[in-house]
Amino acid sequence: MYTIKEFKAGSYVNNKILIYGAGDFGELCLRCLQTNQIEPYAFLDRRAEMDSYLSIKVIPATEIRNIDNPVVLLASNRYLKAMIDFLEENEISNYYSISQLLDTDIDESLLTDHAKEVWKNKIEYKKAVDDICGERLWVNNIDLVLTQYCNLKCRDCGSLMPYYKRPCHFDLDKLLASFDRFMTLADRVKELRLLGGETFLYPHLAQVVNHYKDNEKIDGIYLYTNAVMLPSEEVIEQIANEKTCIRISDYGPLSKNKEKLQELCQKHNLRCEVLDSTEWRDMGGVEKRNYTKEKLISVFEKCENAKCPSFCEGKLYICPRAAHMEKLGFFTNSDNDVLDFTSDEACKEFTKGKIESFLFGREYFEACDYCNGNNKWENKIPAAIQRGRE
Ligand code: SF4
Numbered sequence: 236m237y238t239i240k241e242f243k244a245g246s247y248v249n250n251k252i253l254i255y256g257a258g259d260f261g262e263l264c265l266r267c268l269q270t271n272q273i274e275p276y277a278f279l280d281r282r283a284e285m286d287s288y289l290s291i292k293v294i295p296a297t298e299i300r301n302i303d304n305p306v307v308l309l310a311s312n313r314y315l316k317a318m319i320d321f322l323e324e325n326e327i328s329n330y331y332s333i334s335q336l337l338d339t340d341i342d343e344s345l346l347t348d349h350a351k352e353v354w355k356n357k358i359e360y361k362k363a364v365d366d367i368c369g370e371r372l373w374v375n376n377i378d379l380v381l382t383q384y385c386n387l388k389c390r391d392c393g394s395l396m397p398y399y400k401r402p403c404h405f406d407l408d409k410l411l412a413s414f415d416r417f418m419t420l421a422d423r424v425k426e427l428r429l430l431g432g433e434t435f436l437y438p439h440l441a442q443v444v445n446h447y448k449d450n451e452k453i454d455g456i457y458l459y460t461n462a463v464m465l466p467s468e469e470v471i472e473q474i475a476n477e478k479t480c481i482r483i484s485d486y487g488p489l490s491k492n493k494e495k496l497q498e499l500c501q502k503h504n505l506r507c508e509v510l511d512s513t514e515w516r517d518m519g520g521v522e523k524r525n526y527t528k529e530k531l532i533s534v535f536e537k538c539e540n541a542k543c544p545s546f547c548e549g550k551l552y553i554c555p556r557a558a559h560m561e562k563l564g565f566f567t568n569s570d571n572d573v574l575d576f577t578s579d580e581a582c583k584e585f586t587k588g589k590i591e592s593f594l595f596g597r598e599y600f601e602a603c604d605y606c607n608g609n610n611k612w613e614n615k616i617p618a619a620i621q622r623g624r625e
């Protein structure tokens with residue numbers, strides 16, 4: 236369990252103030268400090284590739300020991316644990332939470348577009364601090380993979396589905412038993428995401444939804460579909476409840492049943508959201524890249540999928556690609572890079588802390604060496620290009 240002190244503006248006038256994390260929370264932290272008439276000394280960041288960020292110099296984290304009397308502000312919700320471990324290893328104890336600082340009334344027009352979005356969800360930072368201080372396991376989202384069948388063959392599928400030559404549906408009893416084991420340790424799951432392949436091809440979908448709809452630790456159940464097929468009215472009726480929501484990945488003309496599905500959901504009072512799915516990132520082939528450690532850290536840190544843990548056939552992986560590369564035989568995750576919930580015996584040593592370290596405390600995973608990452612600023616490609624139709 237960790238104890239994190241709270242930063243109080245105005246108390247550290249003789250210290251060099253470092254913002255740890257040159258990202259969105261770093262930007263928010265900077266604007267809050269400046270609103271309080273505090274100018275930070277620098278950003279501290281694990282990436283050594285930036286000299287400055289938002290006109291403030293960036294110092295590689297490894298140089299922290301060379302700075303006299305630093306006060307370090309932890310400006311990340313995702314890497315809090317890794318940051319604290321790193322600081323402790325370097326015998327720096329003057330680090331602080333920015334939870335209260337984020338209550339500063341700032342001029343939001345100064346923020347970049349992305350930081351404006353993060354500002355709206357700044358509560359996530361406080362929750363992350365609470366989680367690591369209170370040994371609670373709070374998971375924003377987790378994919379529960381139901382099937383390898385899909386009715387599209389997207390060339391750049393992030394889950395590599397078109398590679399499956401003999402796809403299968405996962406056994407319902409095993410799927411529920413293994414995910415139940417995970418849920419006994421989780422304190423809260425904000426989004427349980429059911430997906431495939433194509434979710435509506437899974438014959439036991441209603442049983443899965445109904446098994447979890449009354450679980451109080453799960454805030455919402457989200458079913459992902461490409462809207463190529465229209466599920467039967469009976470299935471929609473069976474899965475309609477307050478907690479469940481359909482999310483349509485809108486692939487234009489390919490999603491030919493989008494409107495009908497929306498109508499069906501409306502008829503049965505089932506929430507339905509349409510996701511803008513026009514653009515993806517090219518994560519590249521499954522060959523080994525032989526990245527340096529610095530590059531691996533950078534690929535993982537910038538990867539949006541690093542926030543998408545995937546529960547597949549009873550095991551927890553850091554992302555769908557790490558799961559399916561293994562299932563397809565392209566690569567084998569080391570024991571450290573996968574958590575096995577397939578039996579009580581396999582997971583008897585697991586604790587909330589172990590799962591939290593796995594999900595939020597790592598610098599990279601071996602699977603990242605077989606991947607370009609899903610970096611929202613790079614390698615943009617059109618979504619859902621079908622194999623053979625390029
Ligand atoms: S991206 Fe979705 S629709 Fe396309 S192949 Fe993969 S799972 Fe199927």
Ligand code: SF4
Nearest residue numbers: 538540554603606608
């Ligand atoms: S970079 Fe790593 S976390 Fe991101 S998609 Fe690739 S394997 Fe998954």
